Amino acid sequence: MIRDWPLMQNNITKEDLTVLIEFLQKEPILTQSNNVSAFExxxxxxxxxxxxxxxNSGSSANLLTLAALKQMRGEEEGEVIVPPFGWVSDIAAILQCGMKPVFADINPRTLCLDGEEITRKITAQTKAVLLVHAQGFNGLTDGLLKVLKENDIPLIDDVCESHGATFRGEKLGKFGV
Structure with a gap:
């Protein structure tokens, strides 16, 4: 028997839409304005x-983050550990930066990269770990942070699906780059 398993439900209210429509009807500047700076x-x-x-997008965010890491660390190529459960744009950003994606399995409980799998995949060529916190779940562990620190491997802390989720009482998104 196939069952429906809803991944999300819309929580945008009619009041939210009304406020948004009123704002957009004023023809605001939506990019590179004071509003963007204030929101940042x-x-x-x-x-x-x-x-x-x-x-403009999570795809651009990952691409810019990888490009900045390469520039800052002076590295031309290498490997980025990434989950197989995610967006093709994660892989595209890695390839666009001339790096090789290395897939590590996910933890079925969190749907995020499994820390032990990451540890097994680390090599001398590992330049970053792109950890996508999927569907509101936290993928961080103290052990993973310790391994990454010991190996001087940056964590790309992708929380596009998990804004407000926490680890040790701190919001995700502040543990990596």
Whole structure:
């Protein structure tokens, strides 16, 4: 028997839509404006970080993060550990930066990369771990953070699906780059 398993339900109210429509009818500047800067600052305060930079999509965010890491660390190629359960754009960003995606299995309880699997996949070529916190779940563990720190491997902490989820009482998104 096949059962429906709803992954989400819409929580946007009619009141939310009314406010949005009224705002958009004023023909606001939606990019690179004071509103964006103010929202970045408000978001940073909420998250508990110094700075946030908004871009047009999660795909662009991952691409820019990988490109910045390569530039900052002076690396031309290498491997990025990534989950097989995610978006093709995660893999595309890795390939676009001239790096190789290395798939590590997920934890079936959290739907996020499994820390032990990540540890098994780490090599001298590992340049980053792209941890996608799927569907509101936290994928972090103290053990994983310790292994990444010991190996000087940056964590790309992708929380596009899990804003507000926490680890040790802190919001996800502030543990990596």
């Amino acid at each position: 600052e408000e978001w940073s305060n909420w998250l508990g970080v110094k700075h946030s930079v908004f871009v």
